[in-house]
Amino acid sequence: MQETTMSDDDTRLLAAFEGLPTSAISDCMDRLAGTYRLAPRHGATPMLGYAHTVRVRAGDNLHIHDALQRVRPGDVLVVDGGGCEERALVGEILMRVAMSRGAAGFVIDGAVRDVAAFRAAAFPCYARGVTHRGPYKHGPGGSATAVVIDGVPVSHGDVVVGDEDGVVFVPRERAGQVAAAARAKLAAEAEILAQIDAGTYDETWIAAALMRG
Template structure:
């Protein structure tokens, strides 16, 4: 039934591509996606631990209700990012330390939540990535409905089941697996260009945007 669907998991992204994007900053990925895709208003709550990369397992839930997330945890595979469209509601937390621990022990690589969390101290002490809008002590309802593995909207970013999701201290981006190899080439080219620019600055060779040496 629409509004209460539990669809099969999408095919996971190639492990080699996942590993390659673990060194790619979200800012550079975004630059090479026309600077358009990106979740707005989310921030990391976890202890800094590099770049989160995985395959999207998506959840859409009613405001302040996490029943569908509990059901999704029964479907999670190693390498999945649990992406939750909570409608941006921050009046109740959708996950906390217990659900973080369940996800982590089942091999998920992170949470991306368009909503609130609680037990933020536990997240802050952990290396398990969690990106969300806010923290609040109020717990969730568990009544449903909700949908699993459907297209979701997280901070204005549409994420499809199976998309590759990347998160770091700057935020979260996502893109289809079909463009990942081409995108990676563009990212590597920009990384090399920026490395040369930084080196030229250090050596006093850099010429700024107006054709004059940088001050």
């Protein structure tokens, strides 16, 4: 039987990412991690959780309904819809179901609808597009399997972080290392900002970089 709550280890690992911006995380993953075509459809509420992956046929959400029967509190429904924007895969009804079960948000490589409801609820939802046209419910599809979101491979259980800049996915086996590196980068950037404010920002690196180029 699937666990219905997070383990202490799961909770501690997510806590390591609290407050980290997607930009710092992405920079610490060779600047290759995460999406660039998906936009927040809910406002500014940040998102943090573990990927509950779903693969669906373009324009069909049967397996999203199925996955929501097994979602854990703190999970993010990460849906590979093949990038199809012709039909919305989730809307207010599935948002309400996800909220009632403690899910942390949606990442949809496809379209959504009822964006006013997502904004009103401040429930994290990142999607490639928006359309009023509804989905089919025939399948095929599956869940808890490897998917590709906006060209990025995502495994079930990866850490998912979202903010106003977008979404990044961190493989579970690298998560602790990436979180520590991102915190160090954030501290270094804070020092640079302080130098700019103080008028002591060192720009000598620019000339050296130009010479290398």
